[in-house]
Amino acid sequence: MKVRKCKVLVIGAGPGGYVAAIRSGQLGMDTVIVEGEKAGGTCLIRGCIPSKAMIHAAHKFHDLAKHAKEGGHMGISIPGPAELEMAALKGWKDDIVNRLNKGVEQLLKKSGAELITGWAEFKDAKTVVVGEIQIEAEYVILANGSVPIELPFMKYGDGVISSREALDIDEKLEHLVVVGGGYIGLELGIVHRMLGSEVTIVEAMDSVLPIFDKELRRPLELFLKKNKVKVNTGVFAKGVEKLDNGKLKLNYIDKNHADDDSKMQSVEADRVLVTVGRRPRSEGLAPTGVALNERGFVKVNDQCQTNMKGVYAIGDLTDLGEMLAHVASFQGEMVAEIIAGHNRVYDPVAVPAIVFTEPEIVSVGLSPDEAKEAGHPVIVGKFPLAANGRSLTQEAEKTGGFVRVVAREDDHRLLGVQAVGTHVSELVGEWTLALEMGALLEDIAGTIHAHPTMTEMTHEAVLATLGHAIHIA
């Protein structure tokens, strides 16, 4: 067996691992990164990026319907209804994914990091075997990521799919049933609805996206209703049966009568998409001796150090920070620098989170309720998309929506910003920076916001918080 010794070994080339490897390479450290599938990880290959591509395409198709008749919307008409070729759509999406995959491979190469393809098997914390190569490292960065949680009573396969397979569907579905109304289920559910399939969502909690407050959820719930996405909340999925006609039947039951089989309901589907969360991919780490918490996340400190000296863990695998790609990337870059001797810790003030539903929902920092709970004297201001010129010109106001600012009443320190609405996700950069810089409402009020853009809403929502918004009565 060939032995490859290196300074830094990264396990997993997702958005955490590949960033760690590039930074490690840039810093002149002999770096090896091992990936079992394609460089890019869940985010680039089977998550964030392909789902955003599908969302974009679904919007296009959905919008064309408004023009598919004489005297169409905006005076733009097309001769007949738009046609959808799912296999071609999947191909277009795959091209984007492949381009990003190649880009990541190029970036790794340029940084000097060596990408080894294959599944890493740990001998001990700092020795892994990949095929015929044994890799021995001084430092190890675990970036194994996460995988969709599988429900034990309805395992994946035979039409029961995870987000991964949902992104590779190449035929038009009559009816997609989504178990789990979290952000992944909603994003993919809305895509298929916009592409013309019937969509039913089955959720155990009393609302979809329960992590967001009612006010933020409202425009999304209206969109689902208006677009005839069937939402069944407060019900437990109980399992699937294969029907003679090749379809699946999902059984579900009111959670208050979960033991009473006579209350069982069911829905027929071509596919049942299960999106009930993700779990860390920490199986296989036993030989390393790294400590896991009760939910299987690798325990790390604020420098992403595990209990094993010289072994770091980042991203979805760890108990530090949210399961978000940008958290993993930040930690990856940080850990490479820590190994190189820099003094860094993971101490963000605010981590932005975005749900790419239609309308989009964005949150960074504290919501009004969270701020009150934390003991802050709170003031809140809102500004609707309907009063923003740029939103009107791109029909972003159609789904309702607003920007909401949360600040301290006494010193006007910004505590958080949330928004719901079409195209609002790109606004979050300014809000996050403002929170990290410790900005006051007056700092944002005193910053000129370009016209005509949607960023003006941030300015106006801040003015509204101060009690003197201009463009709303």
Next chain:
Amino acid sequence: MGIFAFKLPDIGEGVVEGEVVEWMVSVGDSVKEDDPILSVMTDKATVEIPSPTDGVVKSIVGEPGTILAVGQVCIEFETDGEDSTPAPIEEKVEEAEPVKEVAPVETAPAPTPEPVAAPVAAPTPVVVAAPGARPLASPAVRQRARESGIELSGVSGSGPAGRITHGDLDSWKEAGSPVAAAGPSRTALTGVTEVPVIGLRRKIAESMTASYSTIPHFSYFEEVDITDLETLRVHLNASRADGQPKLTYLPFIMQGLVRALGENPVCNALYDDEKGVVSRHDAIHLGIATQTDRGLYVPVVKHVEAQDIWTSASEMQRVSQAARDGTASLGELTGSTFTITSLGRMGGLGATPIINKPEVGILGVHNAVDTPVVRNGQIVIRKMLRLSSSWDHRVVDGWDGAVLVQRLKTLLENPATIFM
């Protein structure tokens, strides 16, 4: 039920073994995950090993004094699990969990001073900083504070809403804490107490032997007139701001050493005698030999060259207190480039301090004594401070050691020049 065999984790920089100091659990005890189970001593520090799992202790390996190798099974638990995975992954989840909750902005109206809680040198630094009071500062200011070793919770911000600015960092000063002391009986006695030389005592014995048997020490003594420095010290203490620490002689000596070592890099170095390489360091990391209840520790004040006298004073107090409290982290007990051993309270005419290998020099500081000396043909009373130094004669010539000590003497006798 399953058996979980726990191996002694890799606990430190190059540490390959540790000595059992104490088992906090016995066979048959029920333990919870993260409960401390074992205290082991390494070359550098004593670390507490937390339990990796919930379970009942089935067997333990080693009594106090036993050396355990890293990777050796040291304890076995009976756990509810099936195999030796410490935490089984939950498979059954009924509802969606879209994202882990959005991180709260941990903020407070005013920076409340947090007790300087030096982390216990535990091998599993798994606890993420507790939410609570968090000072308002931009990422760049936070990073600069981290690099300068400044605890932001102790800095008051001049910006809007108490935001800490780069300017505030420039003018930052911090308080330290005082020091504790101890004291010691006529009958013919016949008892003999055998004290096993284990733990820290053995480590001290080994490192002293390693140093003294390989390094040809030469020692050099000098007397310094600190009458003027004493005037300055009394003045600074009388006029110090709230929160500034009381100055002893040591911070002045630390600051003087920054200059003297900077000019004589041959003395601020680490000698790897196996590789035959002397590494001269630009940074001045001063080890402060500190007597504790458990024996001699050398906590380190890092980057004294980047500190003013107040910071040096508070940092020295902080690390030596952490060493006394047993809360000093591994990082706070390693990395010195030169060591000061203060013999101040004990006085003494002179000493031949043993070098803290792989350093190449050590400075002993005695107490200051009012002494009759001759100045301009007259006998006058001056405050005299004795210094004892030892040097590694393999790589530091007698001349170099003497030059350094004489330079330090000139600085201390003309205290203004320390700061110019």
